[in-house]
Amino acid sequence: MMPKANVIFSSTITIFLLLSISHFPGAFSQSDKECTPEYDNTCTDKNKAFNLKLVAVFTILITSLIGVCLPLFARSVSAFQPERSLFLIVKSFASGIILATGFIHVLPDSFEMLSSHCLNDNPWHKFPFTGFVALISAVFTLMVDSITTSLFSKSGRRDPCADVASAGSPDEEMGHVSHYGHGLHHSNGKELGSNLQLLRYRVIAIVLELGIVVHSIVIGLSVGATNNTCTIKGLIAALCFHQMFEGMGLGGCILQAEYGWAKKAVMAFFFSVTTPFGVVLGMALSKTYKENGPDSLITVGLLNASSSGLLIYMALVDLLAADFMGQKMQRSIKLQLKSYAAVLLGAGGMAVLAKWT
Numbered sequence: 001m002m003p004k005a006n007v008i009f010s011s012t013i014t015i016f017l018l019l020s021i022s023h024f025p026g027a028f029s030q031s032d033k034e035c036t037p038e039y040d041n042t043c044t045d046k047n048k049a050f051n052l053k054l055v056a057v058f059t060i061l062i063t064s065l066i067g068v069c070l071p072l073f074a075r076s077v078s079a080f081q082p083e084r085s086l087f088l089i090v091k092s093f094a095s096g097i098i099l100a101t102g103f104i105h106v107l108p109d110s111f112e113m114l115s116s117h118c119l120n121d122n123p124w125h126k127f128p129f130t131g132f133v134a135l136i137s138a139v140f141t142l143m144v145d146s147i148t149t150s151l152f153s154k155s156g157r158r159d160p161c162a163d164v165a166s167a168g169s170p171d172e173e174m175g176h177v178s179h180y181g182h183g184l185h186h187s188n189g190k191e192l193g194s195n196l197q198l199l200r201y202r203v204i205a206i207v208l209e210l211g212i213v214v215h216s217i218v219i220g221l222s223v224g225a226t227n228n229t230c231t232i233k234g235l236i237a238a239l240c241f242h243q244m245f246e247g248m249g250l251g252g253c254i255l256q257a258e259y260g261w262a263k264k265a266v267m268a269f270f271f272s273v274t275t276p277f278g279v280v281l282g283m284a285l286s287k288t289y290k291e292n293g294p295d296s297l298i299t300v301g302l303l304n305a306s307s308s309g310l311l312i313y314m315a316l317v318d319l320l321a322a323d324f325m326g327q328k329m330q331r332s333i334k335l336q337l338k339s340y341a342a343v344l345l346g347a348g349g350m351a352v353l354a355k356w357t
Contacts, residue, residue: 043230067247094249096346102311113301137309211310220278
């Protein structure tokens with residue numbers, strides 16, 4: 001059931017993203033206005049920019065790998081076990097980064113792109129498409145999350161006492177069977193609850209990776225398409241920090257999902273290569289990809305809006321709320337305060353990066 005649910009979940013999210021791009025009027029029509037990026041001539045150097053992009057590909061790849069793999073390999077360290085307090089604090093820090101990525105980086109970029117003067121007034125300046133798409137993305141994520149969990153819950157619900165109760169026997173034997181059935185019922189209930197929690201962790205890992213992958217490709221594409229060396233220099237350091245700690249958040253979710261090493265490796269690989277792939281793709285399309293072109297603004301703007309809604313939902317509902325309302329957090333005010341500080345520290349770091357970039 002779990003693999004099938006994961007496939008259905010991934011497929012529906014992908015279809016939604018594709019529809020969100022193509023379903024709006026004028027999504028692939030050119031504007032009559034001529035829009036060209038305004039670059040400082042002293043910063044525009046194609047050869048130097050090419051070398052910086054190559055540096056960006058390898059440095060971002062390495063830092064992404066370190067970030068996503070750190071929680072997976074740190075499991076052998078007792079302090080970083082999922083049930084330990086330090087793990088929750090570090091996860092809260094990473095969740096703050098993911099939340100700030102959605103609110104401070106991705107969502108404002110989408111607002112800026114879809115309200116650009118390079119787009120036609122009708123319909124792009126007459127309706128808040130960014131907020132609408134982000135809303136639909138968040139609700140759609142909730143819907144698939146809820147339905148997937150519900151389907152698994154119904155399929156796993158069985159009466160373990162039916163066969164036992166059907167056996168006729170003397171009173172003592174019936175008492176023994178009844179007691180056995182009662183114990184089996186509780187055992188099965190705990191197992192079902194554990195399986196449901198495991199499914200939740202797996203759904204969280206999949207949808208979080210999907211949201212991160214979408215905006216990572218978009219970021220990489222922008223870096224690869226520009227020849228502004230001043231912009232690239234700042235982005236390399238910012239993206240390395242961003243990818244490392246975002247990877248830690250994703251790695252923690254993958255760890256809790258208890259996948260086999262093959263699936264863990266695949267998920268870590270896709271996270272690590274998406275931004276470098278976006279940079280390489282941007283380099284290949286640099287002659288045809290126009291950052292301020294109407295098609296680019298609409299496509300990237302809608303993708304960013306979808307990604308932001310998904311990331312904000314995941315950070316607030318499936319990461320922060322799930323941890324802070326869990327039994328371990330609720331038993332310790334001190335742990336809650338430390339975790340809140342970690343959330344604010346992670347979000348604050350991303351806010352500084354937003355100012356920097």
